[in-house]
Amino acid sequence: MKLAIIDIGSNSIRMILVRMVDGCYKIYNDLKESARLGEGLETTGQLGEEHMDRALSTLKMFKRLIDAVGCDTIIAVATEAVRKASNKEIFLEAVRKKVGIDVRVLSGEEEAFFDFLAVKNSLPVSDALIMDIGGSSTELVYMQDKKMVEKVSLPLGSINLAERFDLSTELKPEQETALKHFLFHQFSKINWLATCTAPVLVGIGGTIRSLGKIDRARKNYPLDITHYYQMDPHDVQEIYQTVKRQSLVKRQKIKGLSKSRADLFLGPVAALSVITELCGIEEIVISGSGLREGLIFDHLARQEKIIRDPLDYSIRNIAGNHNLNEKHGQRVYHLFRSLFDQLKPLHHLGPEYGNILKTAALLHDCGININYYGHPLHSFYMILHSGIQGLTHRELLISAYIAGSHRKDECKVDLSRYQQLLSSQDALIIRTLGVLLSMAESLDRNMSSTVQDVSCRMEDHTVTIKTMATETPYLEINDAMQFKNIFAKVFGRDLRII
Amino acid sequence: MKLAIIDIGSNSIRMILVRMVDGCYKIYNDLKESARLGEGLETTGQLGEEHMDRALSTLKMFKRLIDAVGCDTIIAVATEAVRKASNKEIFLEAVRKKVGIDVRVLSGEEEAFFDFLAVKNSLPVSDALIMDIGGSSTELVYMQDKKMVEKVSLPLGSINLAERFDLSTELKPEQETALKHFLFHQFSKINWLATCTAPVLVGIGGTIRSLGKIDRARKNYPLDITHYYQMDPHDVQEIYQTVKRQSLVKRQKIKGLSKSRADLFLGPVAALSVITELCGIEEIVISGSGLREGLIFDHLARQEKIIRDPLDYSIRNIAGNHNLNEKHGQRVYHLFRSLFDQLKPLHHLGPEYGNILKTAALLHDCGININYYGHPLHSFYMILHSGIQGLTHRELLISAYIAGSHRKDECKVDLSRYQQLLSSQDALIIRTLGVLLSMAESLDRNMSSTVQDVSCRMEDHTVTIKTMATETPYLEINDAMQFKNIFAKVFGRDLRII
Known part of the structure; x- marks a missing residue:
């Protein structure tokens, strides 16, 4: 059985192709286009024409690939950018008509749930604060004993943070103060965070994966493996302190950071560092699995393929x-x-x-x-x-x-x-x-x-x-x-x- | 489809298990036991009791494995040791009755033919002298334009050369003279060798594979790949000159040579060096494919799976x-x-x-x-x-x-x-x-x-x-x-x- 999973995010549109046999799965293709649907959304409340066109072209290409390899099932989801755009129906209708794909718009809570599924089934961690920082939203899940006890989705992500606080180049002290103040304020509104005693934060999302990659590069770490890479909160602080003083051109040269992400990098790192401080996190674990893997595990669970370990x-x-x-x-x-x-x-x-x-x-x-x-x-x-x-x-x-x-x-x-x-x-x-x-x-x-x-x-x-x-x-x-x-x-x- | 190929040689008994789908094959197991059926044969003309017992134990174990993995077809062949033993029928009958396997005794010409098939289908070489040095026999094939134009099987191999000339330790000059004289005499009886103009000798068999391994080890060659390893005849000479002066204990420490082969190593190397000289060979190519691969290709050909390249x-x-x-x-x-x-x-x-x-x-x-x-x-x-x-x-x-x-x-x-x-x-x-x-x-x-x-x-x-x-x-x-x-x-x- 072949499955295509499409994730229409605020920053990029990605698709993985998955082969499934007997409850086992294997990812055999992964495509990504940086469509930045979330760009400008903060100001206009709408998905821009040009962005929608780019997204449609991408999805058409994905669809041709799906047809070429012959997938049985397509699971297409959209997250915060589409979720909050006032013209989302126009976009969804265009995708339906011009590409032939039905897109399910996930609520923030659903997104958080799939993140939780991904972590639960792919990491040997029972208690953790899970944090998925995307382009326009951040999901937080409190997992205790492999169960989801709290969850929330906040409308802040790499794109809207960068737009709101102008984070793409050297940060002035007043900008930094405003950013940190904003983040503390956002997180402190979540009451259950105060009760979160997990020493481990599991980080999901492209920025957090980049963070791990940067850390491995600067330490000459001998394995190029994202999943379950363990970081000390000090490492995050160090990287943050370095990057915030750098111009965009300099950031684009950081080993481990992709050029296309350099302008969006700082906001999520700041968010991570704030929450780490707020919750007394002792260890950060990078997860290579996220929303898309959560959707795979959900699909497996629907076929009663339960993963115990x-x-x-x-x-x-x-x-x-x-x-x-x-x-x-x-x-x-x-x-x-x-x-x-x-x-x-x-x-x-x-x-x-x-x-x-x-x-x-x-x-x-x-x-x-x-x-x-x-x-x-x-x-x-x-x-x-x-x-x-x-x-x-x-x-x-x-x-x-x-x-x-x-x-x-x-x-x-x-x-x-x-x-x-x-x-x-x-x-x-x-x-x-x-x-x-x-x-x-x-x-x-x-x-x-x-x-x-x-x-x-x-x-x-x-x-x-x-x-x-x-x-x-x-x-x-x-x-x-x-x-x-x-x-x-x-x-x-x-x-x-x- | 699963195929077991068993090769009962004079030195070792080997089995490979092969999975075949659509004319493609994959070797997924290879077992070897050093039963030395050929030992003593030179003197007694018979397979020794103890050797036959060891061979039977080995074949029983192989058969258990065959049953465990469920092979459809067993191709079992025996070469020179069984071929020339006067009591071969007793052995073959015992294998049939006690193990349940029918063994086909190959003639020297058949052996040469399978060697040819192996080389033809696995090396991009059109013209060559193919030489397979086994425990009790040596096959020579003259291949021109990917066709077998001449072939012969000689009753000399690592075991009988070692026995006849006492080659397992330092060689005295008179021993060396006798050995070389014998080899020249044997090869000069083959008339067609004088007409062989191929500049390349393709070498098959455990000793020749070891020779390549030794050469790679002494040169710190960066790939551990046997097949199509190219050697200069000078390299063979150098290794021969070194090894002939060494005691058995020293030979057992040569990097690349297995301990169990150290006492049998010198004769085949001498034979290779003599024939290289006799035929003006300019390059020696090691073949990782031999009799067993030849049998696979033969099996494929019978199913009309022709290999063009x-x-x-x-x-x-x-x-x-x-x-x-x-x-x-x-x-x-x-x-x-x-x-x-x-x-x-x-x-x-x-x-x-x-x-x-x-x-x-x-x-x-x-x-x-x-x-x-x-x-x-x-x-x-x-x-x-x-x-x-x-x-x-x-x-x-x-x-x-x-x-x-x-x-x-x-x-x-x-x-x-x-x-x-x-x-x-x-x-x-x-x-x-x-x-x-x-x-x-x-x-x-x-x-x-x-x-x-x-x-x-x-x-x-x-x-x-x-x-x-x-x-x-x-x-x-x-x-x-x-x-x-x-x-x-x-x-x-x-x-x-x-």
């Missing part, structure tokens, strides 16, 4: 998209866990490695999709870049390294590239878990679950692993024994498998 | 395996070629870039399979690692870079990593072709072939590209114009698209 869903999604042998993955995961749990007295690692074990075991073979030959290394690459949701970047990286070292002594990718994310202890952790995964994989080398489980006995100089199998697994044991040397290095004991 | 077939294979939008790929390829051909007076690149253009254009989107976000970079990775056949490593790398820079100004992967393969001019070539591919992709952004072709007019300061389209492609032109700056840098002219 972002990580599990993500893994299932990737395994499904890449035809992985599920039975083998599950068996390897089971054996890996069993070895991990029983050898705990030797490695001392705790349950906080659960997500890493799961990811590395269930996806260890995904690289076969690229090429069987060298597949552990391809698994490393794919785990790192597949957009897995529900892991911190450190967890993601360790999972990738472990999968990348299965069937080998070590993953060949140089650890020093990622030293910002990994400690010196992590190298040992990766080796430890890597050898256990390799052994687990060897023990299910015939993919037929001959070895059902293992039982480990630890002695002073030896670890004896007894296989519980349906028939004697000579070759599997033989295969696992090739890791004897690295096992001895990591655990300081001789390996015996019987 | 290794590269075309490879691209179709990858595009098929990754669900690429073929129409979009073809349109982008067409527009890319059209821009390339018409702008030749500016870039001066010739038809030798044809394969690169084709690969980069048809596979530019393959990275979407990993993640839409960042997909040009994933395309870079996938093109480099998917085992594309029919391109030199330099062509492969340039294709990957071009695909990796589509939709961007530049591919982010540092060129200096690959300086052994790329010249300083190649950086400019990559930029030139990268901007043309980006423009071509933009012009089919709606994937519906609105822009059918382009016509370019070059003036002193401007290049004007006129689109021939079914309707005015405003957005496509707009999208392509984002490459105006890099176009100006590369071509020294202003870009106009109308």
Whole structure:
């Protein structure tokens, strides 16, 4: 099944194309046109002729693409700009007639709800203040224990803030005072914000994604991954303080910020910094998922595809998209866990490695999709870049390294590239878990679950692993024994498998 | 359809599992056990009991895997060791009864034929001497104009050479003389070798693959790709001269050589060096495809899936395996070629870039399979690692870079990593072709072939590209114009698209 999701925002019009099979989804196209429908709206209360024309051209192009790839379902929504324009009916009618698409105008509360769905289903965060800063509106959701307890939509966004306070170039002190005053005033009207005790703010929207990108660029952060990038409120402050003194020309050269967004950047950052201060936020988490992903999750929920855990869903999604042998993955995961749990007295690692074990075991073979030959290394690459949701970047990286070292002594990718994310202890952790995964994989080398489980006995100089199998697994044991040397290095004991 | 191919050799028993759809194939598992069936055969003329038992255990494990993944077809073949053993019927019967697999014993000529099929269909080489050095036999094929004109199978291989001349440790001068004398004698009996004028030797088999790996390791070659690795005969000589003076323990530490092969390594290298000298070979090309791939191609041919060109077939294979939008790929390829051909007076690149253009254009989107976000970079990775056949490593790398820079100004992967393969001019070539591919992709952004072709007019300061389209492609032109700056840098002219 193919789904097209169109989001007619105040700043840009975007479309993603999504393929859905068995409750799994894969985004396979993403288009964006900067139509700026919200421009001038603050003054005239209307969508401008020219802006509407540009939007129509964009939507026509999108529609041709939809027809070319053959989508079954189109979900088109419009947000604040269309919502508040007095001439919205003219625009909607034109889209209906000239493009052949019915656009649903979302209320601010609906928008907030889809943001909440996106965060709930894609981040391993239970309590957070969610903030989506768009071109003309900002949605705030208070999520507690994965439930939406409060929500609000405010008519302030990057475009109207920039227009109202003339933010596209160096800020004068009086401008800044007016802006901050306005923002404090707006946010302080929301009573429930005072009760919000979540230490985490999850940020959604293009500006916030840019903010993360800028921060990664200035820190030479080793991964180019937006989703679940974690920032300190100080970082936001620093970037804000720098940018506010810059001219538009200078802003256009900031690494990580797109030129077309440079004039609109400051308002949202100010808003974020005000709310961070107001609510005592300790950590900012960037979400790569937003309104459009919320609409996907909503669509899935309507088909009764309920997502219980972002990580599990993500893994299932990737395994499904890449035809992985599920039975083998599950068996390897089971054996890996069993070895991990029983050898705990030797490695001392705790349950906080659960997500890493799961990811590395269930996806260890995904690289076969690229090429069987060298597949552990391809698994490393794919785990790192597949957009897995529900892991911190450190967890993601360790999972990738472990999968990348299965069937080998070590993953060949140089650890020093990622030293910002990994400690010196992590190298040992990766080796430890890597050898256990390799052994687990060897023990299910015939993919037929001959070895059902293992039982480990630890002695002073030896670890004896007894296989519980349906028939004697000579070759599997033989295969696992090739890791004897690295096992001895990591655990300081001789390996015996019987 | 799932196919299992089992190859019972003198040194190892291997199995690959292959998925076939619409004439495309994908190897998704490869198992190897070093059973050394050929050991002792030289002296006793028989397969040893213990060796047969080990082989049976291995085949049973393979069979369990076959059953677990559900293969439709099993093609099991045996080569020289079984072929010449006086007790082969006992072994074959045991395999039939205890494992349930019928093994076909190939004649030396049949083996040579499958080697030929493998090379013909996977390398862009028309004339070559093909040499497959196995554990107990060596096949030689003279291929002219992609046709097999001569073939022979000789009963000499890594195991029997090592046994007969005691090659597993430092070689004494008298041993070396005896070995070389024997090899010259064997090869000089083949009359047609004297008529062989092919400058290229294509090498097949584990030892030859190891030789390539050793060469890559000692040269810090930047790609870990076996197939179509090109070597100078001097390299073979150098490695031979070094290894012959080394003890077994030292050989086991050679980077690139597997421990289990160290004692058998020298004989095949000597054979290769003798034949290289005898036939005046100027270049050695390593083939990653051999007997098993030959059997796949034979299987395809029986279903009337004829492979006309290794590269075309490879691209179709990858595009098929990754669900690429073929129409979009073809349109982008067409527009890319059209821009390339018409702008030749500016870039001066010739038809030798044809394969690169084709690969980069048809596979530019393959990275979407990993993640839409960042997909040009994933395309870079996938093109480099998917085992594309029919391109030199330099062509492969340039294709990957071009695909990796589509939709961007530049591919982010540092060129200096690959300086052994790329010249300083190649950086400019990559930029030139990268901007043309980006423009071509933009012009089919709606994937519906609105822009059918382009016509370019070059003036002193401007290049004007006129689109021939079914309707005015405003957005496509707009999208392509984002490459105006890099176009100006590369071509020294202003870009106009109308």
